[in-house]
Amino acid sequence: MKRIIFATISLLLAISGFSQDINGSWSGVLDAMGNKLPLVINISENDGNYSATMDSPTQGAKGIPIGTVNFENEKLTFAIPNMAIEYEGIMQADSIAGTFKQGSMAFPLNLKKTDEVFTPVRPQEPKPPYPYISEDVTFENKLAEVTLAGTLTMPSSGNNFTAVILISGSGSQDRNEEIMGHKPFLVVADYLTRHGIAVLRYDDRGFAQSTGDFMSATTADFATDTESAVEYLKSRKEINPNKIGLMGHSEGGIIAPMIAARSKDIGFIVMLAGTGLRGYEIILTQVEELYKVAGVPANQISETLRINKAIYDLIIESKEDVSKQEITDLLTSMEDDITQIIPAGISFDNYIQQLAAQMSSPWMQYFLRYDPAPALELVKCPVLAVNGSKDLQVISKENLSFIGKSLEKGGNKRITIKEYPGLNHLFQECTTGLPNEYAIIEQTFSPEVLQDLTDWILNL
Secondary structure (H helix, E strand, C coil), X not given: CHHHHHHHCCCCCCCCCCCCCCCEEEEEEXXXXXXXXXXXXXXXXXXXXXXXXXXXXXXXXXXXXXXXXXXXXXXXXXXXXXXXXXXXXXXXXXXXXXXXEECCEEEEEEEEECCCXXXXXXXXXXXXXXXXXXXXXXXXXXXXXXXXXXXXXXXXXXXXXXXXXXXXXXXXXXXXXXXXXXXXXXXXXXXXXXCCCEEEEECCXXXXXXXXXXXXXXXXXXXXXXXXXXXXXXXXXXXXXXXXXXXXXXXXXXXXXXXXXXXXXXXXXXXXXXXXCCHHHHHHHHHHHHHHHHCCCHHHHHHHHHHHHHHHHHHHHCCCCCCHXXXXXXXXXXXXXXXXXXXXXXXXXXXXXXXXXXXXXXXXXXXXXXXXXXXXXXXXXXXXXXXXXXCCCCCXXXXXXXXXXXXXXXXXXXXXXXXXXCECCCCCECCCCCHHHCCCCCCCCCHHHHHHHHXXXXXX
């Protein structure tokens, strides 16, 4: 659910630094309540005018434009107004001692000039040569006139393999589902293939090497891309056509049962942090839990939820898609309430324009309305549904419970449901579950879950 989270909470970004000559890249580590986030600021000067960009290497964020930059009398200041970020520091010899602010929060951030590129530690990420076949492939979604590019990994010997198609979460994703320096699908594919299971993972339509229009697509459209992946695997002589399964993460966990409900070609499905509740409820609970754990005051949480609910109700109750102008008009009518919750440094007009753009997208409106229960009730193949107890994006207990009830209502008795204590939305061992931890954690995917996924598939 990345596209939702990043639009509702700004807890993530990065920074850098300077030296006697302010030009160049400056790095430091932001210590925000125990969460250490490396930041890099890249500064250049032209005829006395300064410009800069910000990188957050562990989050995969590079080249973030900095709105205003000033350097005078050894004092550096810069700001990113639309993110409510400010920095002020004093140059001392070859370093800058300063303070980083975001909204009402302030943290020390000292910068030193650097020529090094920070590379996050990702001990689980496999490196070639691999002890299996790794083949770059393409396949067609003829209905949508889209070409999907991906990677098929298979054991180096044998045939008639059980195969898994990996389906990514929301937001534009590459075949590795790369997020904040992590490549969870690369780690999952590597582990499964080393244990004898073929895996196909692919770039989302309109992203990386796949063609198509990502922005106009809904979850239903992405499902047709996955169905094309199934057809492609059925054409491969190395794959057992009766043992092709779908493993979807987050939004991918919506797509997997959607396809299995209407196709007898699916041998099994795995829902990684998949949803059992309607999208409307998913986003409301997501915002509430994220804000609670982040320490947002209760009155601000309740006001945010009330405003969000007004937008969602407008969309849910409409028989047709709601336009950006209609949403803007609604938000304008709530100006007095909205100004109480806008982060410092963001204007009312900018805030409502960004929110209206997000809420008027085809994907968002489809997601808000979609109820996964009817599709789950039609799934007859074996289902494994797992989640972490500290998932703040898809709340574990509620969703796993509704997934189980919907499957049982449809008469499916081949169900395995498990909650893992202490894991977040990415299946990392974590402290809080907040998205700002994802990049800081070295672990990409829980070894326990990797083993359980593998054992469950091999024992079918």
